Amino acid sequence: MRKVKNILWVAIALALMSSCSGGKFKGSSTNSVSQATNGMASATSVTNASNINSITSTSAEPGGQGFTPCTPDPQGDSLGTERLVQEHGNWCWAACVQMVLKTLGDTIEQCDVVVRKYSPSMSDCCRLPTRPHCDVAGWPNFPDFQFDADTTTNQALSWDTVKHQIGCLRSPFCASWKGINSHGQPNGDDHMSVVCGYKIRGAEQLVKILDPYTSQGAALRWRPYEFYVGDNTRIHWDDYYNIRRLSNR
Amino acid sequence: MKKISVAVAFLFYGSARMVMHAQGDTIISKALIEKAIVKFANILDSPDVANFGLKSIAQLKTLKGGKQFKRFGIGLYDLQKFKQGDKVKDIIQEYQSVEVSLVDERQNIVTSIEFTEKNGGWVVSGYGSTSELIAVKNAQTLLQKTDLEKGDLIRIPSLNLCFISISSPAGLEFISLQDNSDLNLFKRQRMSASDAIFKLVPFALEHKGLPPK
Numbered sequence: 323m324r325k326v327k328n329i330l331w332v333a334i335a336l337a338l339m340s341s342c343s344g345g346k347f348k349g350s351s352t353n354s355v356s357q358a359t360n361g362m363a364s365a366t367s368v369t370n371a372s373n374i375n376s377i378t379s380t381s382a383e384p385g386g387q388g389f390t391p392c393t394p395d396p397q398g399d400s401l402g403t404e405r406l407v408q409e410h411g412n413w414c415w416a417a418c419v420q421m422v423l424k425t426l427g428d429t430i431e432q433c434d435v436v437v438r439k440y441s442p443s444m445s446d447c448c449r450l451p452t453r454p455h456c457d458v459a460g461w462p463n464f465p466d467f468q469f470d471a472d473t474t475t476n477q478a479l480s481w482d483t484v485k486h487q488i489g490c491l492r493s494p495f496c497a498s499w500k501g502i503n504s505h506g507q508p509n510g511d512d513h514m515s516v517v518c519g520y521k522i523r524g525a526e527q528l529v530k531i532l533d534p535y536t537s538q539g540a541a542l543r544w545r546p547y548e549f550y551v552g553d554n555t556r557i558h559w560d561d562y563y564n565i566r567r568l569s570n571r
Numbered sequence: 572m573k574k575i576s577v578a579v580a581f582l583f584y585g586s587a588r589m590v591m592h593a594q595g596d597t598i599i600s601k602a603l604i605e606k607a608i609v610k611f612a613n614i615l616d617s618p619d620v621a622n623f624g625l626k627s628i629a630q631l632k633t634l635k636g637g638k639q640f641k642r643f644g645i646g647l648y649d650l651q652k653f654k655q656g657d658k659v660k661d662i663i664q665e666y667q668s669v670e671v672s673l674v675d676e677r678q679n680i681v682t683s684i685e686f687t688e689k690n691g692g693w694v695v696s697g698y699g700s701t702s703e704l705i706a707v708k709n710a711q712t713l714l715q716k717t718d719l720e721k722g723d724l725i726r727i728p729s730l731n732l733c734f735i736s737i738s739s740p741a742g743l744e745f746i747s748l749q750d751n752s753d754l755n756l757f758k759r760q761r762m763s764a765s766d767a768i769f770k771l772v773p774f775a776l777e778h779k780g781l782p783p784k
Contacts (some may be wrong), residue, residue, distance in 0.1 A: 509646025536702030
């Protein structure tokens with residue numbers, strides 16, 4: 323009887339530990355990265371391990387699609403995403419892919435993003451990245467790096483989805499905007515940045531945005547959610563989210 | 572006696588206007604800035620402090636509102652279309668946003684908070700500096716104090732460039748805030764606004780922005 327009791331206690335303890343690992347990993351950036359990688363690498367097993375969480379899960383979570391059911395921290399969460407600067411004028415998208423994959427445990431070069439997207443015409447862009455034809459804009463193609471992602475169309479992620487990306491999937495995501503002039507017309511100032519945190523303070527919902535476009539390390543800002551959606555200088559374009567490692571890797 | 576009072580009042584008003592002009596326009600009230608600083612301190616996580624240009628959260632609480640930078644920008648399409656005879660001031664767009672620099676006791680910019688007009692009032696739209704305010708911060712010791720106080724910050728996001736614009740009898744002038752060898756620009760370089768824009772046009776024409784899907 324005592325033996326059965328002990329086994330039961332161990333089982334309960336293990337179940338509790340599993341449920342925690344499906345959720346948050348706070349601490350240093352290094353910890354966040356490695357833990358996030360583990361979380362992403364075995365989405366199925368984490369799902370199985372966190373049945374306890376499913377009781378409180380938001381099953382209608384827009385980012386759901388077979389991902390770990392979990393409840394993100396209602397107060398906020400933040401990933402230790404490294405601030406990386408885009409290496410060329412048009413490479414915001416490449417810098418964003420680099421920052422996201424680095425958070426998920428993979429180190430790549432920005433030129434790799436360009437080369438893989440546009441090869442063979444850009445195949446020399448890692449060897450000679452300053453050649454003018456290499457400074458090209460584009461949209462992320464995560465399968466080039468054995469990852470996949472979902473995209474929105476001219477739309478920001480909902481607040482719940484933002485929380486799910488950061489708090490449950492432990493993954494930053496790429497957000498993009500179309501620049502507009504003061505009359506609301508497109509002005510060509512299009513841009514992509516990385517969202518890597520969320521927070522609630524009082525009634526205010528905030529997101530943490532890393533803008534790769536500066537010479538001193540990506541500019542880090544907290545912005546109210548409504549200004550991530552859009553502001554008087556830009557409207558929302560497409561976001562790349564639910565970024566996950568392809569299982570055949 | 573009445574005449575003296577009126578004269579003193581005018582003198583006081585004139586001095587106040589001069590001080591206000593020297594410090595740049597005040598759009599966001601001191602009370603609103605102080606409230607926003609408290610919120611900023613409440614949002615910041617200790618590990619992130621250095622990434623916001625700060626030494627500590629305690630330091631943030633000691634900062635005061637400095638120069639208020641109204642948001643002025645030049646869009647990529649306007650740059651690409653700019654030609655001889657065009658006026659630079661006609662392509663500068665003003666947006667209803669103000670980035671308030673937060674300064675230390677030496678008046679050095681440390682970080683900033685952005686406000687945007689909403690429903691007739693001002694609300695915080697960003698905690699921490701935009702890349703252009705970071706450029707101002709990095710160039711501030713090289714700039715003349717009066718230029719920084721009187722000038723406007725002109726942002727050219729598509730080329731990751733910004734300038735301080737100054738109205739002078741000779742016309743609009745731009746002061747570069749960045750070193751850029753490709754464009755032959757260096758910090759503190761002063762030139763006519765049209766010369767600056769003509770330097771940028773060829774680069775703007777090469778810049779494509781994110782392609783349509």
